[in-house]
Amino acid sequence: MPKHQDAPNADRQASSRPAASRRVAKHRFSRRGFTRRNQLIGLTAALAAAAGTTTVGLSSAASGPGTSNTGTGLSPALADALVAARVDRRDLGSRDASRIDLSLDDAQKAAASSAARQRAEKLAANATLTQRRALALAAAKATAAKKAADSAKALPAAKAAAAAVAERAAIAKAAAPKIVLPTTGYHLTARFNQAGGRWAHNHTGLDFAAPIGTPVRSVMAGEVIQADWEGAYGRQVKVRHADGTVTSYSHMSEFDVSVGDSVQAGTMVGRIGITGNTTGPHVHFEVLPNGGAPIDPEPWLRDHGLNP
Template structure:
């Protein structure tokens, strides 16, 4: 009898242990998410798992708590992602603003360089123009006011000289020189004639600022044309033999009124040169 009771107690203990082990295993599995129990399982779930009502309630509470925890974790993840996106957007806007500022700064610097280069070029051009004008003024000031009509010459006939070589008394000075020697304008003026003129041959006439006209005849060539402006010493032609002449020379005349010749000798002396 005593042995029978002992066996019954041992069997009961074994059954209780198995029940506790099953309940503990189920609770652990629910906590780890390995079993899918619902709140509506009720007594059927309790019977199938061998859980007591208190264990089933604990399992349901653990499951609800786990679900809420997962929901909170998901919400935190969503918020973290939203924060990250907002940060990225702010960073992108900051980058765009920085790039815009850099582009604006570069454009301003380029514009400043262009303005500086133009100002430098304008200043250089102005300085060059001033230098050129100064050089011209110096050259003009240094240039002779009056020169003789040629060089390397000797006089072969003077004003009012009589002779069978002329229809009337001589109307100018004859400067004889080697054929081709340059003939020069004695003063600044404007060329009013460059043509072949009968007995005078190739003839150039220059009208000066005071209205006086000087004439150069018997030349071999023309080096100016009507309308040209010349200075004292500008070549107008070359010593030749054209027209009525017996030797290479230039016949030089001075016509104060443009028509009537006067003695070139005193006129040249009055202007600072001696023939």
């Protein structure tokens, strides 16, 4: 087979060119082909290395000048390796992208899981707080109910106790004497209407002599209408009773009541003394019906069940 199929055309072109020009063109073509082969070999070697192939095959059929090279110059095995390398590179890129996507998905899932966990913890804390509040409220209500029940139970007992106290007071009041003598441990030293040089007029009451400091008592219940110094009577207390009668107690050493006080039979109004016009310690006792002129205390006391 001829070296070049288009030799006649080449001969004609060569005959029409100078010999030097043909040599320059030949050298250029050879250098260009050599450069392209080196580039192809480098690329093929790189692809083969990526595919795991160490043997590179290259056809040199078109090494001569004027040779036509219509293919890549790769052997079938190298071409298959090149294709496999391209496929592997594409798959590798796809796997890397998938890994990135999976990493992003994992991060998003982790963030979502953390947010869900935080929400769950917050809900659990709120539920616990609500439960504690409910328990505290229930305990407070139970305590209030117990107090109310205890009060309800105690109320009848308190009423009963108050009723018992009132009953005892009524009994004591009923049993209390309605009238008493003005003092104790005494002896009479002067009676009503008795004459003597110690008085400007006849004696107006009964003198109950007793040691200084002996209590002087109201003979009946009433209201204190006087507690003051009264001239010759010394310290004097007067008590008005329910029927209007006024009783008077004089020559006392002290007062134990004030005007306006309410007293009962036997309430101490003062103590025996020697104030005023007197020669010894005693209480001068008078009875004045409706607060008027004094009357004899002895029959009045007897009329009330007492014998002085």
